[in-house]
Amino acid sequence: MEFEEFVRLLCPTLEADGLTVVARHAGTKELMGVLLLYTVGGGGHSWPGGRPIAEWWVGPTSHEVDATGVMWAFFREHPLARR
Numbered sequence: 910m911e912f913e914e915f916v917r918l919l920c921p922t923l924e925a926d927g928l929t930v931v932a933r934h935a936g937t938k939e940l941m942g943v944l945l946l947y948t949v950g951g952g953g954h955s956w957p958g959g960r961p962i963a964e965w966w967v968g969p970t971s972h973e974v975d976a977t978g979v980m981w982a983f984f985r986e987h988p989l990a991r992r
Contacts, residue, residue: 928952930973947974 929950949957953968958975 928969928971928973930957930971947976947979949973
């Protein structure tokens with residue numbers, strides 16, 4: 910799977926909210942999907958994909974990416990080794 914396709918799977922556009930989400934790959938091709946930096950342009954101090962909080966207080970909430978879903982997907986794919 911190409912990196913751009915991988916990012917499209919993780920960052921589906923759920924609605925046009927006027928914010929920009931960019932996922933950048935860091936590291937080697939072997940680490941593709943392990944280390945991503947998400948930047949929400951124009952977003953406030955809120956949880957992307959989460960329940961909106963009063964925008965006058967924290968700023969806009971992005972719905973372009975679901976931060977909780979991305980984190981759960983990461984932990985499912987990379988579980989801790991049992992001791």
